[in-house]
Amino acid sequence: MKSIKLTFTLVIGLLLTGITSLSYAQTSEYEIDGKTFGMPEAEVFTEDYDGPPVVGDHLSMLPNLEPLDYEGNKTHEVRIDIIAQEIEVADGVKYEAWTFGGTVPGPVLHVREGDRITFTMKNRSDEAVTITQPTKEGSPFMQQVAQNNYMKAQEATMPMPHSMDFHAGTVAKDDKWRTIAPGQSIKFDWVANYAGSYIYHCGTPSVLMHTAMGQHGVVVVSPKDGYDTGYEVDKEYVIVQSEYYLKKGPGDLYQYDYEGAQNRNPSHVVFNGHQTILHDQPLKANAGDRVRFHVSNNGPSGTSSFHVIGGIFDRVWLEGHPFNEMRGMQTVLLGASSSATIDMIVPEEGKYILIDHEFADAEKGATGTLKAGPREK
Amino acid sequence: MNILTNIAPVKITLTVLAAMMLCLTNMVGAQVLVPSGSFHSVMPEIKGEPVEVESFYLDSTAVTNQQYNEFLQDHENWKPENVPSIFAYKGYLKNWENTNADDIVNPNQPVTSVSWYAANAYCQSAGGRLPTLNEWEYSAQLMDFESTADAKEFANRLMSWYSTFDNENMGAVGSTGIENRYGIKDQFGLIMEWVEDFKPVVADDLSLDCGTVGRMQKLGNAYSYAASIRYITRMSFSPKSTNSTVGFRCAYNVETMEDKKSNL
Amino acid sequence: MKKLYLIVIFLLTAMSVSAQHNHNHSADNTLNTTEVNSEHSLYHLDAEWTDHRNETISLTDFKGAPVIVVMFYGNCTEVCPILIQDAWRLYSSVDESVQEEINVLAVSFDTENDTPEVLRKYAEYEQLDIPGWYFMTADDADIRTLAMMLGVQYSKKSDGHFAHSNLVTVLDEKGRIAQRVEGLNQPMDDAKSKIESIMAKLNK
Numbered sequence A: 001m002k003s004i005k006l007t008f009t010l011v012i013g014l015l016l017t018g019i020t021s022l023s024y025a026q027t028s029e030y031e032i033d034g035k036t037f038g039m040p041e042a043e044v045f046t047e048d049y050d051g052p053p054v055v056g057d058h059l060s061m062l063p064n065l066e067p068l069d070y071e072g073n074k075t076h077e078v079r080i081d082i083i084a085q086e087i088e089v090a091d092g093v094k095y096e097a098w099t100f101g102g103t104v105p106g107p108v109l110h111v112r113e114g115d116r117i118t119f120t121m122k123n124r125s126d127e128a129v130t131i132t133q134p135t136k137e138g139s140p141f142m143q144q145v146a147q148n149n150y151m152k153a154q155e156a157t158m159p160m161p162h163s164m165d166f167h168a169g170t171v172a173k174d175d176k177w178r179t180i181a182p183g184q185s186i187k188f189d190w191v192a193n194y195a196g197s198y199i200y201h202c203g204t205p206s207v208l209m210h211t212a213m214g215q216h217g218v219v220v221v222s223p224k225d226g227y228d229t230g231y232e233v234d235k236e237y238v239i240v241q242s243e244y245y246l247k248k249g250p251g252d253l254y255q256y257d258y259e260g261a262q263n264r265n266p267s268h269v270v271f272n273g274h275q276t277i278l279h280d281q282p283l284k285a286n287a288g289d290r291v292r293f294h295v296s297n298n299g300p301s302g303t304s305s306f307h308v309i310g311g312i313f314d315r316v317w318l319e320g321h322p323f324n325e326m327r328g329m330q331t332v333l334l335g336a337s338s339s340a341t342i343d344m345i346v347p348e349e350g351k352y353i354l355i356d357h358e359f360a361d362a363e364k365g366a367t368g369t370l371k372a373g374p375r376e377k
Numbered sequence B: 001m002n003i004l005t006n007i008a009p010v011k012i013t014l015t016v017l018a019a020m021m022l023c024l025t026n027m028v029g030a031q032v033l034v035p036s037g038s039f040h041s042v043m044p045e046i047k048g049e050p051v052e053v054e055s056f057y058l059d060s061t062a063v064t065n066q067q068y069n070e071f072l073q074d075h076e077n078w079k080p081e082n083v084p085s086i087f088a089y090k091g092y093l094k095n096w097e098n099t100n101a102d103d104i105v106n107p108n109q110p111v112t113s114v115s116w117y118a119a120n121a122y123c124q125s126a127g128g129r130l131p132t133l134n135e136w137e138y139s140a141q142l143m144d145f146e147s148t149a150d151a152k153e154f155a156n157r158l159m160s161w162y163s164t165f166d167n168e169n170m171g172a173v174g175s176t177g178i179e180n181r182y183g184i185k186d187q188f189g190l191i192m193e194w195v196e197d198f199k200p201v202v203a204d205d206l207s208l209d210c211g212t213v214g215r216m217q218k219l220g221n222a223y224s225y226a227a228s229i230r231y232i233t234r235m236s237f238s239p240k241s242t243n244s245t246v247g248f249r250c251a252y253n254v255e256t257m258e259d260k261k262s263n264l
Numbered sequence C: 001m002k003k004l005y006l007i008v009i010f011l012l013t014a015m016s017v018s019a020q021h022n023h024n025h026s027a028d029n030t031l032n033t034t035e036v037n038s039e040h041s042l043y044h045l046d047a048e049w050t051d052h053r054n055e056t057i058s059l060t061d062f063k064g065a066p067v068i069v070v071m072f073y074g075n076c077t078e079v080c081p082i083l084i085q086d087a088w089r090l091y092s093s094v095d096e097s098v099q100e101e102i103n104v105l106a107v108s109f110d111t112e113n114d115t116p117e118v119l120r121k122y123a124e125y126e127q128l129d130i131p132g133w134y135f136m137t138a139d140d141a142d143i144r145t146l147a148m149m150l151g152v153q154y155s156k157k158s159d160g161h162f163a164h165s166n167l168v169t170v171l172d173e174k175g176r177i178a179q180r181v182e183g184l185n186q187p188m189d190d191a192k193s194k195i196e197s198i199m200a201k202l203n204k
Helices: A002-022 A138-147 A207-212 A257-260 B002-028 B065-074 B116-125 B133-141 B148-165 B213-218 B221-236 B254-263 C004-020 C080-093 C094-100 C114-123 C140-150 C189-202
Strands: A030-032 A035-039 A043-046 A074-082 A083-091 A091-100 A109-113 A114-120 A155-156 A185-191 A196-201 A218-224 A235-244 A245-250 A252-258 A268-271 A283-286 A290-299 A305-311 A313-318 A323-330 A331-334 A338-345 A352-354 A365-374 B031-034 B037-039 B049-053 B055-061 C047-053 C069-074 C103-108 C133-137 C154-156 C163-165 C167-171 C177-182
Touching: A002 B148, A035 A185, A074 A109, A083 A268, A091 A252, A091 B055, A196 A290, A196 A338, A196 B055, A207 B148, A218 A290, A235 A283, A235 B148, A252 B148, A252 B254, A257 B148, A257 B221, A268 B055, A290 A331, A305 A338, A331 A338, A331 B049, A331 B213, A352 C004, B031 B133, B031 B254, B049 B133, B055 B133, B055 B254, B065 B116, B116 C140, B133 C094, B148 B221, B148 C177, B213 B221, C047 C114, C047 C140, C069 C080, C069 C140, C080 C167, C080 C189, C177 C189
Parallel strands: A074 A114, A109 A218, A235 A290, A283 A365, C069 C103, C103 C133
Antiparallel strands: A030 A035, A043 A185, A083 A091, A083 A155, A114 A185, A196 A218, A235 A268, A245 A252, A290 A338, A305 A331, A305 A352, A313 A323, A313 A338, A352 A365, B031 B055, B037 B049, C047 C133, C069 C167, C154 C163, C167 C177
């Protein structure tokens, strides 16, 4: 009797494994509602590549968004390598970040809804890579970092396994988001099926540690027919909120604060990776401008109550999707890995403070400045 | 009579030689007996049962650049210029670049940027083997702390260390001051180390995602959290990986060591 | 009734194992064909092996023709006989003229129990003490190295048994991985045609 019971359990157990496993079966490409699914299997390989870590025409450094200078859809060849980099995140606070492309957050990728992305990533975390040499190769990101190295990025090494999880992609994570060892590369395709701003991050455990160490960024997927507004915006900026969990190490550098991360007690909450960058280098506009903010809260663990002091959000598209339109919002609540596309009319000449209205976060750094000049129109 | 007196000096010489050899090994580290026992693994397939480990010998310190260079003199096939790509990624012994064999940089630092294959071959030639994952982890947990506060503080430091290795200013072996109760040094604070079965069979079934750390944290403290990070990092390597933070030490079966000793 | 159970279990095991292995992407991908299927010869492993005839052999002895490799252990009474049977299915699916050329290596990872003598008995029991078949053992370190190169994982459990991957590998005439069949009771068609195409190329 006992053995029958055991057998039965075994059969059920195996049946369940069988079914769940079979559900991962590879399918060929197909469409539902005009969206493309069923990407080819990812390829893991080794390569001798030692060129610029960020390659592609539509990759930029925050807060810039590279314009889409093409009609319809295209396939983007994108490379974002993983490198370790010593960076400054607040005055006198430096640590060896784990990064996509060398900055925290990583480069902003801009594509159009329906575009296909052929993505390549090499885990170069055991390689000293300089990102601040002026170069015409690679991407606008590389040039922008060389011109404006506000994180004071310096090469570093810290070999660790890593992976890439694009929230903008709809694929099987056990294939495309695979972890690769230092020295390995991965290549896979995905299609930007949904318009909006989507975070990307490293999905290798501990995800908390990997993301907090700096491995996150944003993909902006513009709607194929744009937002239904009847106007053009004058300025467009990308703002990413995130937390650091750091404490002073034995030397000059700061290190990961495990307890702080576990207890959601960040040392710094910042916009665009640096505590004062959006004050040191304020965003610019003029009175009467329509400014569009693509705001993403990359966490890893906090929420953002995004507000602009002195402004009201004229239109808000939650997650950046054109169907999710809201009007007249004072504050947009963003959970971890949540975003909004926000249009605001700049009222008059002066200073406007971008702020996480959760004041504990604001006082840890989550503020920035929009500096408005006089009305020109 | 003559014959006998002739033999005696030879005997003495051998003993002296043996003693000298022992001294030499003592300088960088000796093989230390780790008595059998059990420990709590963070592996999710082990349901709270302590893992039993038999007695074994373990190098008290990691293999140094100097020791590895000596190995290369007798095993030319492991020199960087001879190693086929099936045994190592590019970057094998990359920190030795621009130095010749007579001029070993940082002889007392642990050798790093060695693949699993190379580490395995070294230990085989040393009459030992790589420690198993359970042996290594068991030894690493045999640490005594004054208080739970000290243990907690140590575990927190461990997490910071796993986020930032200072591999440019790596210390010599034995320099961390961290050792277990039998004198096995630097299992933390210096390098990460290869183990024989670094990719346990369950590695394939563990989906390496957000929940994995939580599932691995059996003890729910920073110590087991750090252990999860270590397991996951280690199992993500390729046997060809040549990381600047990864080295190794060797283990020896008790019988092998006893044979060795009785031969001396 | 008992038989029926066994068949059901058998089928389900085969199904789940195969499904898992086909779509299982370990972090490092030694199990991933693109990673291992590179142009590297396993014959770089310079080790001494002893077969069930108590003869000393080296992997390079098998150079020049395809080789089928499986890793198993003798005390494994459930899965391993199927694995050995899988190797036999592949071997016997090719022409007799091809069978004469190729070799089958069954490598045990249980060095404690699987002495050459035990392996001989195992081969006889399986009726595979035939030319071209080698049941082999070596130093632990060399066996582990071969396993790493093939992408086979194994570890000893406290009950003396091993947890291990099930894999049939075809090596080409130079010792490079030409085909991998993961899981038990898998179709051998691709592996068979791979052997045949290598042989056709060699006999040109």
